[in-house]
Structure formats: C-alpha cells, structure tokens
Amino acid sequence: MRIYGDTKSGNCLKVKWTAERLALPFDWIEIDILQAQSRTPEFLAMNPAGQVPAVILDDGRALAQSNAIMLHLAEGSFLIPSDGFERAKMYEWLFWEQYSHEPYVAVARFQVAYLGHPVSGLDPKLVERGNSALARLETQLQQTPYLIGERLSLADIALVAYTQVAHEGGFDLSLYPAVKAWVGRVEVALGLQ
Secondary structure: OEEEEOOOOHHHHHHHHHHHHOOOOOEEEEOOHHHOHHHOHHHHHHOOOOOOOEEEOOOOOEEEOHHHHHHHHHOOOOOOOOOHHHHHHHHHHHHHHHHHHHHHHHHHHHHHHHOOOOHHHOOHHHHHHHHHHHHHHHHHHOOOOEOOEOOOOHHHHHHHHHHOOHHHHOOOHHHOHHHHHHHHHHHHHOOOO
C-alpha cells in the first residue's frame, strides 16, 4: 500500500497512525500541498479531487478521504467497535469531526502556523466554533476516557490529529483539561510519545 500525504496535515497523519496501529505495511509518499504537489496531472489521475490523503491499495485501487481510508483499513479490527450502537457512535464522531471540528480547529491552525496570520486576525466565528468543538470534546471526555467509552477507536485517532496541535491555531488546551489528558492517552496508545 502507498499512502500519499503531507505530514503537516492531521487528515493525512490519522491515516498513517491507523495503518501503524494496525501494523499494516505501507510506503509513505510525501506530498507538499503548499507546493501544489496534489495538483499535478499524475496526482489528479489518482485522485481527481486533488486532495491528500490518498492511498493506492495493494490491489491497485485508489481511495481518498481520510475517514473513508481509516474505515477501510480498520475493517474488522479492534479499532471499530463490534457493538452496533457503539459503532454508530464512532461514525457519529467521525462525521462530526469533519463537519464541526476540522473546519475550525484545523483551518485556524493552517492560517496561523502555515500562512503566518496572527491569531488576533482570525475570523472570530472561526475561533468561537473551534472553542465550541473543543468544549464538546471536553464534555464527553469528562465522562469517558475515550470518545466511545473505555477503548481507543477510530474516533479518537480522527479527532486527536488536529486537537493535539490546536495550540498552533491559538486554542488554549489548558482550558480543556479532560481533552488535554485524553490527547496524552491517545498519543501513548499510538506510540507518539
């Protein structure tokens, strides 16, 4: 399997971390999105959306979109709950991550850390919604050690990717102690610390 990704991207790293946690062999091909390497004719032939991550599976088929890739890689593994309701809760978090977390936390980080914008110049709605997302995580993680309860799942991998670097977008994780503790637990489970 070949994973095409940018190590600056949480969406790419969560695919890499899933493959590593499952001990799946892969080759990592670094794609610098700031240099438009995902817009080359060769890349667009593989993924017409021109986005990373993308994978070429062992059988030669291409797959894109981070959460779809994660779900495919983890099919039948311990990272996807076997209980139907818990699995649905995992999906709930995965969908929420792409709609209510990543568009705010990751976008603020990109604007500050990679485009050089000052935190004070961020759109106040972006900051407000990012903090709302972190507060939603805090509420859940005050109740359970992981998002689906007692065990690591794809929901944790998906959401830790940008949460662990939220400070790079001006978010103060010390305001969210349960989130901060969870980030540490997930990093340990993934072998990141």
